[in-house]
Amino acid sequence: MPSAVDIAAFDASVCAREDQEIFRVEHATFSYLERFPALNDVSLTVRRGEKVALLGANGCGKSTLLKVLDGLLFADRGSFHAFGAEVTEANLEDEQFNEGFRTRVGFVFQNSDAQVFSPTVREEIAFGPLNLGLSIDATQQRVHDVMRMLEISDLAERAPYQLSGGQKKRVAIASVLAMNPEVLLFDEPTAALDPRTQSWLIDLILELNQSGKTIIIATHDLATLDVLADRCVVFSEDHQIVADGPPGTILRDTELLISVNLLHDHAHDHGSTSHTHPHDESHHDSHREH
Amino acid sequence: MSTAALAPEWLTAREIALCPCGCIGKRRKANFVEKTIIGAANVLKQAMFSADVASQPGLLQRIQPAVKVVTMLALLMATAVVRHLSILVALYAATLAIAVASGLPLWFFVKRVWLFIPIFTGVIVVPATLNLITPGRVVIPLGTWFGHSVGVTAQGLTSAGLIVARVATSISLVVLLTLTTPWNKLLAALRTMRVPKMFVLVLGMAYRYIFYLLETVTDMYTARKSRTANHRNNTSSGRAFVAATAGATFGKAHALSIEVHDAMVARGYTGNARSIDHFQIVKRDVVWVLACSVTIAATLGVNYALGS
Numbered sequence: 001m002p003s004a005v006d007i008a009a010f011d012a013s014v015c016a017r018e019d020q021e022i023f024r025v026e027h028a029t030f031s032y033l034e035r036f037p038a039l040n041d042v043s044l045t046v047r048r049g050e051k052v053a054l055l056g057a058n059g060c061g062k063s064t065l066l067k068v069l070d071g072l073l074f075a076d077r078g079s080f081h082a083f084g085a086e087v088t089e090a091n092l093e094d095e096q097f098n099e100g101f102r103t104r105v106g107f108v109f110q111n112s113d114a115q116v117f118s119p120t121v122r123e124e125i126a127f128g129p130l131n132l133g134l135s136i137d138a139t140q141q142r143v144h145d146v147m148r149m150l151e152i153s154d155l156a157e158r159a160p161y162q163l164s165g166g167q168k169k170r171v172a173i174a175s176v177l178a179m180n181p182e183v184l185l186f187d188e189p190t191a192a193l194d195p196r197t198q199s200w201l202i203d204l205i206l207e208l209n210q211s212g213k214t215i216i217i218a219t220h221d222l223a224t225l226d227v228l229a230d231r232c233v234v235f236s237e238d239h240q241i242v243a244d245g246p247p248g249t250i251l252r253d254t255e256l257l258i259s260v261n262l263l264h265d266h267a268h269d270h271g272s273t274s275h276t277h278p279h280d281e282s283h284h285d286s287h288r289e290h
Numbered sequence: 291m292s293t294a295a296l297a298p299e300w301l302t303a304r305e306i307a308l309c310p311c312g313c314i315g316k317r318r319k320a321n322f323v324e325k326t327i328i329g330a331a332n333v334l335k336q337a338m339f340s341a342d343v344a345s346q347p348g349l350l351q352r353i354q355p356a357v358k359v360v361t362m363l364a365l366l367m368a369t370a371v372v373r374h375l376s377i378l379v380a381l382y383a384a385t386l387a388i389a390v391a392s393g394l395p396l397w398f399f400v401k402r403v404w405l406f407i408p409i410f411t412g413v414i415v416v417p418a419t420l421n422l423i424t425p426g427r428v429v430i431p432l433g434t435w436f437g438h439s440v441g442v443t444a445q446g447l448t449s450a451g452l453i454v455a456r457v458a459t460s461i462s463l464v465v466l467l468t469l470t471t472p473w474n475k476l477l478a479a480l481r482t483m484r485v486p487k488m489f490v491l492v493l494g495m496a497y498r499y500i501f502y503l504l505e506t507v508t509d510m511y512t513a514r515k516s517r518t519a520n521h522r523n524n525t526s527s528g529r530a531f532v533a534a535t536a537g538a539t540f541g542k543a544h545a546l547s548i549e550v551h552d553a554m555v556a557r558g559y560t561g562n563a564r565s566i567d568h569f570q571i572v573k574r575d576v577v578w579v580l581a582c583s584v585t586i587a588a589t590l591g592v593n594y595a596l597g598s
Contacts, residue, residue, distance in 0.1 A: 095560070098558070098560060109553055109556075113502055115550075119477060119494045126566040128557035131557055131559050131564060132557075136568060162341075179557060
């Protein structure tokens, strides 16, 4: 059970200042089944309104950190504070604490099939608000508004198996946005999406950030990084944070990107794909150097 | 070092794929891989067809699902107590009329109902027509068995007709309900009828993920098909593949269930299922309830009047 002080600190976050620290992870270490390490002494602080990209190769611990930030996994060692209160398994068992935390943090999973589990799109989007105690009328209003915003109103009564990958991603995002969270966690948001849906999603993420939402994205897509993030946190393959800085600086550090397996030293010899992106100046620079 | 530099020589050489002489190979029948892929596609096709039928405008589609569930249950109970073939035939004819009024393809409806009859009732009905089980006047003699004459009796035929008509009418009522109600609305109706929400939630998720797992299995079979160049029958490798597919599907289902649970918890789920549905009874629902009540009353009344 959380102490009264914990809950008071948690609730005080509602009237927090713009530059307030919202997440603080300290020396977090986590292993799956106590055998497969995923986080190794990871420390990270996220401030309100930031766009943070967690960068790293497959299996480096990005998704695990997102799950820790969403209170789905708990570090074996170290601590995690959100909005001034420590987030632990015991604290989340408290209804008030759980509701407060879940309302403020939304998580868009990489696998939309896992996230879209209800019989219809409408019920899927309503799931979060209903669980957070909103009335049926208020929930219906939110479902309607979010569907209209994401242009999926015509899918309302569709079953998930009748949706394309892009549509499922939209529904997954809608189901999270309906809860109006302050922080949005995205796990590989642009993976397996066609270019048009990718572009739509990037615009949406930027819009959400401009409206004051804090964005944390786990990705290894370097092409969209300077648009999607104003801060990059780089993971090494031994599950540690090895760099933290603005995208420009990180993307110019070719040696770092090669060492964490985000860039292949041979990649520059091959044509055009990553070099044609208009925003990715660092790739042009590194290409010229090579 | 690049992957190309490490490639063995055979990998960079071309295989002789199609015979250059243009000869034609032996035709073969579809094996279990193809049949499974086709079967999976048919399941999906059926589900889409049912969804389409349920969403088209028709008599039953306009009735509130909860009202439909209750009235169909009442009609099923009435059907169960009827003891006269003529009444059951009349009820069956009524289900056909409702199917037509609901825009269901009549042949499809009849086929779906009668497909189950031989399976569910044949085992019981066929022996019951014989004088060995139901004594009476033999109308179709079949010969002798251990010195006894065996034949189909009039009483046996009447009993069999009664059972078949009752089963056909009951299945028709259930098919009418399921074909004219979208699955999600049916679940919502169960929730409004005080069926435990947790039970309905699990049922809904099971139905939703059947299609996902079906897709997974289809992918595995398609991957095997794409790598099968020689169609020599190999039963043991086939069995091993089916077992491996089943194992992999269980594994995937388990991993998926953990992910789904995380996704639910992330959106505030704490073990209480909640629903957005609320139904409003309108005039046509009242008319439907009245029509069903009159039908049930008339059925029971005539059944009583005709006696046993």
